[in-house]
Amino acid sequence: MAAAAPPRALSVELRRDLLAGVLAPRRPGDRVRASHPRQPQENIRCGQLMSINFNSRSLPCPPCHCAQMALPNTRIAYPPDVGKHTGVLAYELVQGSLVQWNSFMDKSIPDPPTAVLLHGILGSRKNWGSFAKRLAQEFPMWQFLLVDLRCHGDSASIKKREPHTVASTALDVLKLIVQLRLTPRVLVGHSFGGKVALSMVEQAAKPLARPVRVWVLDATPGKVRAGGDGEDHPAELIESLKRMPMQVSSKQEVVDALIKEQFSVDVAQWVATNLRRSSPLHSLPSSSFSWIFDLDGISEMYRSYEETNLWGIVENVPRGVHINFLKAERSLHRWALEDLQRIHAAEELAADEGGGVEMHVLEDAGHWVHADNPDGLFRILSSTFRIETTIRGMQN
Incomplete structure (x- = not known):
């Protein structure tokens, strides 16, 4: 394009x-x-x-x-x-x-x-x-x-x-x-x-x-300066999210995965608010959630923010x-x-x-x-x- x-x-x-x-x-x-x-x-x-x-x-x-x-x-x-x-x-x-x-x-x-x-x-x-x-x-x-x-x-x-x-x-x-x-x-x-x-x-x-x-x-x-140990790293967070599946079974699944990658609990829980239920609550076999943002576009936006x-x-x-x-x-x-x-x-x-x-x-x-x-x-x-x-x- x-x-x-x-x-x-x-x-x-x-x-x-x-x-x-x-x-x-x-x-x-x-x-x-x-x-x-x-x-x-x-x-x-x-x-x-x-x-x-x-x-x-x-x-x-x-x-x-x-x-x-x-x-x-x-x-x-x-x-x-x-x-x-x-x-x-x-x-x-x-x-x-x-x-x-x-x-x-x-x-x-x-x-x-x-x-x-x-x-x-x-x-x-x-x-x-x-x-x-x-x-x-x-x-x-x-x-x-x-x-x-x-x-x-x-x-x-x-x-x-x-x-x-x-x-x-x-x-x-x-x-x-x-x-x-x-x-x-x-x-x-x-x-x-x-x-x-x-x-x-x-x-x-x-x-x-x-x-x-x-x-x-x-x-x-x-x-824009990168954070030190224990601080937020948005570029790394965006890349971690891009590696996740487009649909997940629960918000907690995302929270647990991000904490495992050393992101804070607060950041992990906040990111999970960007998940929206993509299947009915009582549907079988289970409900699923999908992201409400465009991660490829956001990645480009963050690079522009840095530059x-x-x-x-x-x-x-x-x-x-x-x-x-x-x-x-x-x-x-x-x-x-x-x-x-x-x-x-x-x-x-x-x-x-x-x-x-x-x-x-x-x-x-x-x-x-x-x-x-x-x-x-x-x-x-x-x-x-x-x-x-x-x-x-x-x-x-």
């Missing part, structure tokens, strides 16, 4: 759409899409969009599998078959109780403030589910777009053109945002997703017409963009002294140029920041949503 044109080479039409549909402020009279006011405790179908009000119930939180409570007065909005209807990526919208909007109905009101949450390699949008509900509870005017990146989760069945890179993954998300007619104020990416968020800023036209705050969680803009260098966008931040790096206190191998020094130098330079770069440290956390210390991460990220909510109130 012939390789696609590099993602940076956007068509004139797409560049115009990105400017008009994503980054430019709404003009009076512009038509956007919104939902009818919803009734409490009911499922409401609005065209192709279903909105659900959640009662409190226990949900798993990968990779640690702790039980967290889904908070009341939040909702998840998604098409019944997200892959078919978007043709781009599978997604969910977690909306605060004050959000009265969806992308499938036209109303002459602006879209609510939106944050995009991006997972890492071998993850899925479910990694952010409990955390997004908590944010929506605290900030009820906001909505949170959770995306399954290409080759992952429900997006794995949506055929995407090669190459499978950080840049092409970022372009997928930009296309989805255009299709949903959203104007994101905040981009949050964990690990691989952090580089995707930076690439989204790099590919969009500069300067940005509206402020955008980017959070890169436990990832640097450049070199992609986005220091340029950090050291030349567009006006109106604020980039926040969050270092997990126990995630030592990812952060060299030269990375930290370079980020601090970019902080000073950005302040002089009308942009922003900032470094944060999350205490008592390893790489899985939203599982290791969700309370600490929530406190740090909350400052962004308070600032943006205040700015929006002043503009109105």
